[in-house]
Amino acid sequence: MILVFGQSGQVATELGRIIPDAVFLDRVACDLSKPSECVDAILYNRPKAVINAAAYTAVDKAETEEELATIINGAAPTEMARTCEELRIPLVHISTDYVFDGTGTEARLPNDPVDPVNAYGRSKLAGEAGIRASGCVHAIMRTSWVFSSHGNNFVKTMLRLSETRDTLNVVADQIGGPTPARDIAYAANAMAEALIADPTRTGTYHFSGAPDVSWADFAREIFRQAGRNVVVNDIPTADFPTPAKRPLNSRMDCESLRNFTLRRPDWKAALTNVLEELEVIR
Template structure:
């Protein structure tokens, strides 16, 4: 299967290159998502069997002041990709986020639950979802959360860096979700692309790590696995204000993905062990 991937240096795109080095990977220099027409043109040029969109505007706080720019990348570009895919009869797997929900309650969010983004980033990602659906082609919109890996900027690497210099760290404990290894997201995207190409019915699905935890719990497990004597103090979100509001409840109900595609939630603790071993060069 000839797969075209938008993204080359992000966490999921990097893992896709490890799993499918034969795929076509387009970075910003070849297909800038700020120019949606170039993305559609790239699809028409390469004529792939399937497309995975692993690129996005992920600067959550900056999106609050640059929403138009974020909307171009997260909203309009996926729509242009999906329309080009529909014209060619090629399925698309598009990665989205838990930020499309308002984070209320404590029940895991189901794919068909009402959306209500708290900020600009979530609004632009929700617009991208709508554009992919409207294109009318075969697709899976894969919402995920709290992505981490041994590369790029992410929570695990930040904790390890800060913990190397500080004996105590204060970490938010009232935001609950599922950390998700980028490697597992990449493998899931490839499996979904193959399934769609073979005629499976797509739609909107959730994929996140288990068991649920807080950012503080995630930090504790990170330090424990890394063998670092760092004390984590729980704090509320209000004690760590950011320009963009974060959802308190980022739990995602992933049962439909398991039922429809046989893809179950990964244990993020096992993924974390692999990431830490890689960072240590073991």
């Protein structure tokens, strides 16, 4: 049995579809702001592996709630990892490209220097550090720009705005790989099973959709596939200020996925599936 922290988030929802016999813990069953509850949940369930698909993800709100974000994204995964090490079981943890500083134009490698530019990134980095320090067998999977047919995400936001707008200004100088939540779920499950069989695969991996695009071009593809006649105007990040600074470069080198016989998902094909699920296209 696999134990999954999270139940209603984008990735956890997709995990529920592919491994329905897993045990899923929502916020009521396990409050990550109380890390000791993570320990109790793992010791009680005695799973063969743990997947952490839960996180504090309110990037802008984290600027004023960094302590809480760091408990949920840092201390809780650390306690999960320590307990997994005690039971000698693997942990798959979903992290983010936000641990990098977002400069340059080259795709970041898993072992490249990290330097987050916002509170959310710092909180996720704390989780990564705690997992590595625990000594447990793990796969830290950094991903980016997650989308699906459920939860809050860029695809659903663009569709909602297109109901009342025929022109939108969208940031064009942030570049990254939109990543389908369903593919993240498949990858997380594959990593968990692989680590059970071969603990030497422990490490940090990048998993993002291909090809890399700007938010503006992502929006154009959403409207093209959805048949929405919306004009997208490119704007720089400076013209769309947010409480939390965003990285301009979210490109990630995903070659190490070969260690699990995985590859970058085609986000355009996945977008079609999401739009079909939302009954935007048939």
